[in-house]
Amino acid sequence: MSKDSETTFGEEQRRAYLERYGLTPAEAGHDMLIQMIEDMFKEGLTTEVEPFPETDREFGALLDKLRPLSADQLREKLVISGWLLQPYGEDQMRCQECMYYLVHKRWCDLPELDLPAKPEWWCRLWRI
Numbered sequence: 001m002s003k004d005s006e007t008t009f010g011e012e013q014r015r016a017y018l019e020r021y022g023l024t025p026a027e028a029g030h031d032m033l034i035q036m037i038e039d040m041f042k043e044g045l046t047t048e049v050e051p052f053p054e055t056d057r058e059f060g061a062l063l064d065k066l067r068p069l070s071a072d073q074l075r076e077k078l079v080i081s082g083w084l085l086q087p088y089g090e091d092q093m094r095c096q097e098c099m100y101y102l103v104h105k106r107w108c109d110l111p112e113l114d115l116p117a118k119p120e121w122w123c124r125l126w127r128i
């Protein structure tokens with residue numbers, strides 16, 4: 001995959017979303033985004049859950065990778081953030097207890113992600 005196709009939302013990706021969902025992630029609301037995310041995992045998406053960012057510097061480096069992505073680059077956001085559809089680790093960390101999680105909206109409010117999430121999901125940007 002070229003650097004370009006990793007960092008830009010290509011015409012092919014756009015067409016694939018439109019054919020399947022009738023809209024792209026940037027245009028999708030909460031429920032449709034949840035559907036898109038679950039579909040990707042059903043189809044075998046694996047994400048970079050390790051290494052967990054132990055320091056502010058490592059955390060910031062991940063944010064720097066996420067920041068340039070557009071709202072349409074849903075797959076890339078999930079991969080870089082190490083997104084999972086279940087709790088993670090010995091402590092069973094999950095969105096529900098993360099400082100970025102908006103419980104009532106069921107939404108991840110970290111600006112670099114800005115995505116819906118179910119309470120039992122997790123990503124490696126988890127913080128309390």
Ligand code: SF4
Pocket residue numbers: 094095096098099100101107108109110113117121122123124125126127
């Ligand atoms: S930062 Fe990660 S763990 Fe925290 S709410 Fe967002 S998706 Fe969930």
